Amino acid sequence: MKPSRIVITGVGLTAPNGNTLAEFRANLLAGKAGVESMEIRYMGSQLAGVCHYDPLKYQKKKEVRVGTRAGSISIYCAREALADSGVNFETLPKDRVGIYIGCTEHGNVETENEIYNISKFNYDTKFWSHYHTPRTVANNPAGETSLNLGTTGPAYTIGAACAAGNMGLIHATQMLRLGEVDFAVCGGVSESIHTFGIFAGFKSQNALATHEDPLKASRPFDLARNGIVISEGGALYTLERLEDAQARGAKIYAEIAGYHVNSDASDYVLPNPVRQTECIRSALGRAGLQPAGIHIVNTHATATPLGDIQECEAIRAVFGENCPDTHINNTKSYIGHCMGAAGALELAGNLPSFDDLTVHPTINVDNLDPKCDLPGLVLNQPRKAAKVDTILNNSFGMLGINSTLIVRRFVP
C-alpha cells in the first residue's frame, strides 16, 4: 500500500534573528545575523544566539516560572504554528494530536541552576527545588506543550543530538502514516545557551567560535572559521495527511518527499562523511529523486574546521557533478547553532524559496576555504533560482547520528 502523503500546513518559530517565519526569512535575505554577547555563569561574556520572543504571549507568568525555557519555546512555536495552520483547534479531537519535539539535550540547564542554588546554602540539598524532576524529565518540552494546549495524544521528545530538528518531522510523518495520530505538532527546540556546560564543553573541545564582531562569529566554509556559536531557538510545524489538509482547505507549504536516518558507528564526536553520503543517498532514494533533482541543499555545517570539510566531502560525493540546478547554502552563518532546533529552523528558513524562487546565501564567507568549495554554493548574496521544487535538509549530531529530510513543492 502506498504510504499517505504528508504535508506541512503551519510553521511557528523563534530564532535569534526573527520570531515569525516572515521576519526570519526577511533577515535571511537581507544578510542580517542574530548573535550577541551574553553573560554565562562562571565563564563571563560569550557569544550566543538569543531569542527575543514574548513568552507571555501564550503562557501565564506562573507557567514561565515553573516551566523550562525549552518548554516555553515549544509552547510559543506550537501556538504560532497552530495559528498559522488555520486549523480550528477547538474542534480538533485532542486525543488525536501528537506532539513530537526534537532535542539535543534536556535537563542540563535546570540541574545547573539547582546546583548553583544550593551552593548558596552550603550545598544543603533540602534547598533543592521540588520542580527539578518535572523540569528535567526528557519529555519536558513536549509535556509542557501538551499541558498548555490541552492535547491528550502522545507528546514526547526525540533525543537525537543536533540531528533532532529533522527527527521531529520525520517521526511525525511516520506516526501520521501509521495512523497513530491525525494531526502532528513537530520539529525541534533548544534552550542550550542557558547551560554553561555546553559552552565549557565546546571550549574544552576548542570548538567555540570567537570574533570581535558577534555578527561575524558564525562563519561556516570561511577559511578563518574557528568554531560554533551556541544558540537557542525553536521551530515547530503542523503536519497532516494530505487528504485531511485538503478537506479543510489548508494552505500547504510543502510535502514531505523523503528522509533517512543512520548512524556513523565510528566516533563520539567526529563526523563520518561516508555515512553522511549514505544518509543523503538513501533519503534521495526514498523520495524517488536523483541528486540533480534537488534544488536547495541546506547544509548542517557548524563552522568547525574539520566538520565543515567532512560535510562538504559528503555533499560533493552526491552533488559534485551534473547538478546544475542544485544550490547549496547554510543558515547557521546567521543564527549560530540552534542545536535541537537547528534542522527545523533551517528548513523553515528555506521553505519560502518555493514561492520567491530565491536561495538565501551563506553569509560571513570572506575567504572561502578551498576544501569547502562546492559547485552551487550560494555565498553572501541571495541568488535567484530557475526553479525551486525540492529542498534537502541535512542535520547531523554527536555520537554519529545523521538525518536528511527532503521536502518538495506541493503539486496536487
Place this chain on the structure above:
Amino acid sequence: MTKDECKQVVLNIIADIAPDEDLSNVKPDVRLRDQLQLDSMDFLDIVMELRKRHGIEVPEADYMQLASLDSCAEYLTPKFNALAGRQ
C-alpha cells in the same frame, strides 16, 4: 513580628510563586486554595521560600497549618519570634 506582619510575609511569597493572582482581596479566614489558583507544588514552594528567605522549617505534618492566612499567622508568628529571639 505581629500576626499581620506574618500574613504579609506569606503574601509576599505567594506574590512571587503565583504571579498571575490578584492578592488585593485575599480573605484571611478562607483557605488559600479556595480563593487562589494554588496546587500542592505551590504549597511546597511556600514551605521552600519560608526555609530559604527566613530560615523557618515547616515539617510535613504541619502543612495543614498553612491552609489560610489566619492559620499561617497563628502557626508561623511564634516561629518567627522564636527565631528572632535566638538571634
